Amino acid sequence: MRAKFIVMTATLAATAVWRNRLRSVLTMLGVIFGVAAVIAMVSVGEGANRFVQAQIASLGTNILFVIPGAITSGGARSGWGMRSTLTVADAQAIQREAPSVLAVSYANRGVAQVVFGRKNWRTAVQGTTPGYLGVRDWPLASGRFFNEHDEKGAARVCVLGKTVLEELFFPGQDPVGATIRIGNVPFRVIGTLAAKGQTSWGQDQDDVVLMPFSTAERKVLGREILGTVQFIYVKARSSQVLDRAQAEIERILRRTHNIGDREEDDFAVRGLGEIASASQAAGKVMTRLLAAIASISLLVGGIGIMNILLVSVTERTREIGLRMAVGAKSRDILTQFLVEAAVISGSGGLIGVILGFAVTRVVETVTEWPVVFVPASAAAALVFAAAVGIFFGYYPAHRASRLDPIEALRFE
């Protein structure tokens, strides 16, 4: 009987909403805009979030960096990376012994003037292993990368990053096979790198020239002690085992460096995972904040519904009295007005979802922002809208249900 009553009331309410279209839309307006705002905000926020995530993923989320650590000499502590305490042998030990590690590469880095024809450019020169691109997930744009043979022979070959390419060569000019000078040493260009973009801290990763590790060590950078490295790049088997890989690396290096239990590490292991999860958390907070602000308009919409329902209760006092005279209990009257509130706010929510979806599409095409429509946000906004309607409908409905039937029947 209850279900029958609610279905009939809902049908009647829907008919009434349709019959008074203009008034209904005006009543719903707050809810419509509220729901649309929530959906648009969540979509834009989620889009921005995914964009940042993609940027971070381009740095490699399952990558760990090992850098030389702070060391104390004569009581004065130097900062991270000031002294080369890492060696090629360390990198090889990690590759050999750490089970969670897929691949290892290492590098030394310096700055040099590169010259081609009448153009020149100051850039980072990095000597590294043939496996470097695999560890960094960095594809080639043209040509080839150097191989073990080049490494063994300390061949004077190099691969150019996109920024360096654009600074030294004219558009459309093929650099592969050209000879450039790096700090007065002639090098043959054998390939170019695909664009990698900026790091999350704004460093241009494409402003680099890569060459075999041995070549850089002996002919360009001139290290004090051969066999030391500035960076070890470690690719873990997956981003899930990142923590385990880090622990394995630390254990191996503490052993090879003869570091006692009480002593500080003379190296540091850094990952992008922390940065990724931090920025992901920040993005989530941002999206929630946007949704919360948008929800305020939904709340205001609810107050609009309450206002109209209060007017409606007064307007329909006689009807309420009549319904009570023919047998409506106060609970029935309460239900009737609550159902009406839910129908109004629910239809408003539905229109709001459509509007919010449309706004999302418009934002996407006009601003070319990455926008991600989140179906869950639409469902949540819809449920929230109905809840707001019922919450704000309760007071008017309660007032209606408390009317004295005799007074209500007498009301003109």
Place this chain on the structure above:
Amino acid sequence: MSELLRVERLTRLYRVGEIGVAAVSDVSFALERGEFVAITGPSGSGKSTLMHILGCLDRPTSGEYWFKGEKVSELSPTRLAQIRNRSIGFVFQSFSLLPRTSALENVELPLYYSPLPLAEQRRAAKRALAQVGLSDRASHSPSQLSGGQQQRVAIARALVNEPDLLLADEPTGNLDSQSGAEILSLVASLNRERGLTVVVVTHDPTVAAWARRRISLRDGRVTEDSALAFSDGPSLSP
């Protein structure tokens, strides 16, 4: 005939400022099933208050009201609503139909609050509408009907639950004398042919003349309670 209702020493006080004013005071009478009673009196005599109590819309301040053997004066509002829904039909002076709602749906209204299934509900409403001779107006809204037709829809609404008691409050007050006579004749025939117990509340002696028994009120007290001779109405009717 069996007894339908009985009131004993019924009193209803209203608070006006600090003092209580008795709208109905020390009223006692009983009604048999199938009676046609007019409760008359000038305005302010308490006849509306008495009707509200008889119709289970209000409860007495003191005294007892027995309806169908149940002591109504002590029941909860929810139980009273149930009795109104199943056993009492109301007809009001101003018809009180829902605007922009068809005659049939208006007649159905009391059934929304009854456990009757939907299909059954529609059938009962059609039957009630046929009883008042308005089957061909089922889909009309009140604004498309004349005053007399609207009041007949209201009577159909009162009949749809097959009540034990029909309570009419100045049923002809908003009608011209011709339509008023038609309405009263309809009520009289329902009483005569179906044994429906009818209570009409009115200040109009020509309306009261249709009833077989008259209870007169003045200042909340019964001044006259007489079973009138059987009457088919004033001389103008056949």
